[in-house]
Amino acid sequence: MGKIRISLLAKELGVKSNLLIDRCHEKGLTHITHHANTLIPEQAEMIRQLFKPSAKEVVSAKEASKVKEPIVLHETEHKKDDKTVLQTGSGIKVVQPTKIVRIPKSPPQPQRIVKVPPTKTFWKKRPQAVAPAKRRDHTAEVIEIKKPAVKEKETKIVMEPPITVKDLSSKLGIRANEIITKLLLEHNVRSTINQILTEEIVQLLGIEYGVEIEIKKKEIAAERDFIAEQVSTRIEDLVYRAPIVTFLGHVDHGKTSLLDSIRQTDVAADEVGGITQHIGAYKVEMNGKHVVFLDTPGHEAFTAMRARGANITDVVVLVVAADDGVMPQTEEALNHAKAANVPIVVALNKIDKPSANPLRVKQQLANLELIPEEWGGKTQFVETSAVTKKGITALLERLLLESEILELKANPRNPARGVVLEAHLSEGRGVVANVLIQDGSLRQGDIVLCGKTYGRARLITNDRGIEVQEAGPSTPVSVSDFSEVPEAGDKFYVVGDIQKAREIALERQKKERETSLAKYQHVTLDSLYSKIAEGKVKEIKVILKADYKGSVEVLKKALEELSTSEIKVKILHCGVGGITESDVLLADASDAIVIGFYVTTEDKARILAEDKGVDIRLYKIIYDATNEIKAAMEGMLEPESKEVVLGQVEIRHVYRISKFGNVAGCYVKTGKITRNSSVRLIRDNIIIYDGKLESLKIVKDDVKEVRAGFECGLIVANYNDIKTGDIVEAYEVQKVARFLTV
Incomplete structure (x- = not known):
């Protein structure tokens, strides 16, 4: 048996280490000062004997354990403040170290005295009266601690x-x-x-x-789902629908008068009141077929609807006065029609006037890429007169022919779908929306979802103010009872459940609030490079306004000549005068840049441009405009990579070092070699390796470069097959900016 530590011996005897150290000192073991000190077996046994009770004490303890009666102190030794009543039956044992307890026995036998050592004093609480079945066995109880499950990372x-x-x-x-x-x-x-x-x-x-x-775009998915449930695409259900025609042109060229002649009304004479004027869409019948005409309040409404994705127009009629010719708003209207990518029919109006010159007008339009059919082009020209009714029938026939070419069809059995032309709050009818049905049929009582609003079609009136129970495809109607006023260009759908319509409308309102800070960022000259890099722009679209017609032509030609095979400059619209709201709306719809030369921007247009994020640039010198566009385009061109040889180094000796591999002792013949330069290893005029340097030194010092006439040592990264006589050619690849070539 080996040595034993004081701490282990104390644990064995059930006493504290300090008490054990004191007993060691009493026995002369003064070297024991710490609980980590050790005792030899003989010394440990000596200390154990000190803590063993005598034989009498053992016998007395055994007899005391058999006593069931209460044990009390002698009357002469009882003290008032001491807790001396001991009830062994209930488990209480209160023992004072210096007190003598008499254990009563049977009368013939003498009393025995038990003296309890101080170190054996224990205090126990009185246990509560608990049923044995409910007592918990703490020694057998095992508490299982479960570790929380580790959450797997989502992929x-x-x-x-x-x-x-x-x-x-x-x-x-x-x-x-x-x-x-x-x-x-x-x-x-x-x-x-x-x-x-x-x-x-x-x-x-x-x-x-x-x-x-x-x-996942929740709103689009919901819209697609409820449309897919209702729309039928069976060919046998499709029927002919009337074409939707929009009249555009310059002011006072006779658009409204021509419409009056077609629909046989007199709106031009009285521009106030009437449901027809508010709806802005009219249906005309000819030979059993119908044509729907849109009377938009200027180009702004036309562009605003197109900007919202509501390309409802099938054909555009460009009205040009034969006696006045092409005017600034005529070009603007033409550019709007081209941007919408719809067929164009030209109506040469006021042909009855003596000063009419249709040939001159055709030449002007031919310069704008509208070439008549008789000249080998694709554009249909019709000579009309709102006064004499000349050409009205021919114009309608042309429009019907155009619709047959387009093969316009719809399914009247489907729930109605269409676009809001305009909406307002009526005093007697509440919210009224003037809509154009594109597909399906709308019936009174249908639940309508329109943009961020919804409602029930309680009252439907046609373009002449007559109440109808049902309206089919290509029919303009007025619908009452919406929760809010919808916006022009919003699409509307008939849905089967009003709860679904309410949820989608509320979701759209929520999305609009969330995306109010994330408006669409239009192209600017500053952001042009990033847009090109993302592949979002292949051409720069420009709206050009100048003070004189000559300035417009010169600037237009100068900008178009900047086009290259990689990026084009496209002039969407150019005109004389200041920058207006119409220009900003066109730029917003087409993602274009507005350039003004010696002109100003109207206050409303400037505020609208800030709201839409449209870039407006004003110049007073033509070359400033062309140079800025040119600089923006050159910044987008990918720089050319040009290889420049820095120098040649001859390997004259190869040193084999186990730690570094092959080290070349070299002599710089021409130029220089740098630490960061790329290198080619040339052997017998053949390139055998192309890579980088790992190290470049002169003697033992690392250097950044070594010039011609000096010796150096180098290590080629990831390559060890070097030989005496090899040539190391140092070079670098430089990025050279590209410039536009004329």
């Missing part, structure tokens, strides 16, 4: 736009500061915690963090 998440840095941080479980830093350092995107991110950036971050992010 795919679904998010709805708009997505902010905060939303992405919550979904990915990554701190927002880390995402913001990553965007700035790796993607050159400055953002805040509430910044709305593009879908491309969100998906790219998901790939980098190892999570597939699916962007």
Whole structure:
């Protein structure tokens, strides 16, 4: 048996280590001062003997354990403040170290005295009276601690736009500061915690963090679902529908008068009141077929609807006065029609006037890429007169022929779908929306979802103010009872459940509030490079306004000549005069830049441009405009990579070093070699390796470069097959800016 520590011996004897150390000192073992000290077996046994009770004490303790009667102290030794009543039956044992307890026995036997050592004093609480069956066995009880389940990292998440840095941080479980830093350092995107991110950036971050992010647009999915449930595409259900025609042209060229002649009304004589004027759409019958005419209040409404994606027009009639010719608003109207990508029919109006010159007008329009059919073009020209009714029938026949070519069809059995032309709040009827049905049939009582509003079609009136129970495709009607006033250009649908209509409308309102800070960013000269890099722009669209016609032509030609095979400059519209709201609306719808030369911007147009994010640039020198556009385009051109040879180095000796591999002792013959330059290893005029340097030294010192006439040592990175006589050619690739070539 080996040595035993004081701490282990104390534990064995059931006493404290300090008491054991004191007993060791009493026995002369003064070297024992710490509980980690050890005793030899003989010394340990000596200490054990000190704590063993005598034989009498053992016998007395056994007899005391058999006593069932209460044990009390002798009357002469009883003290008032001492707790001396001991009830062994109930488990109480209160013993004072210096007190003598007499154990009563049977009368013939003498009393025995038990003296309890101080170290054996124990205190126990009185146990509560608990049924034995309910007592808990603490020695047998095992408490099982379950560890919380570790949540597995998600590999795919679904998010709805708009997505902010905060939303992405919550979904990915990554701190927002880390995402913001990553965007700035790796993607050159400055953002805040509430910044709305593009879908491309969100998906790219998901790939980098190892999570597939699916962007789900809830509103579009809901709209697609309820449309798919109702729309029938069976060929046998499709029927002919009337073409929708819009009249555009310059002021006072006879658009309204021509419409009056067609629909046999006199709106031009009285521009006040009447449901027909408010609806702005009219249906005309000819030979059993119908044509619907839109009377838009200027080009702004036409462009606003197209900007909202409501391309409801099938054919555009460009009205040009034969005696006046092409005017600024005529060109503007033509550009609107081209941007909408719809067929154009030219109506040469006022042909009855003596000063009419249709040939001159055709030549002017031919210069604007509207070439008549008789000249080998594709544009139909019709000579009309609102006064003599000349050409009205021919114009209608042309429109019907155009509709047959387009093969316009719809299904009247489907629930109605269409577009809001305009809406207003009526004092007697509440919210009234003037709509044009494009497909299906609208009936009284139908539940209508329209943009961010919904309602029930309680009252339907046609273009002449007559109440109707049902309206089919290509029919303009007025519908009452919406929850809110819809916007022009909003699409409307008939749905079967008003609860579904309410949910979708509320969801759209919520999305509009969330995306109010994430408006569409139009192209500007400053953002042109990033747009091209993303592949979103292949041409620069420009709206040009100048003070004189000559300035317009010169600037237009100068800008168009900047076009290259990689990027084009396209003039959408050019005219004389200041920049108006119409110009801003056209730029907003077409994502164009507005350039003004020696003109100003109207206050309303400037406010609208700020709201829409349209870029307006004003110049007083033509070359400033062309140079700025040219600089923006040159900044977008990919720079050319040009290889420049820095120098040649001859390997004169190869040293084999186990730690570094083959080290070349060299002599710089021409030029220089730098530490960061690329190198080619040439042997017998053949390039055998192309790579980088791992080390460049002169003697034992690292250097950045070594020039001709000096010796150096170098190591070629990841290549050891070098030989004496090899040539190391140092070179670098330089990026050279490209310039536009005329």
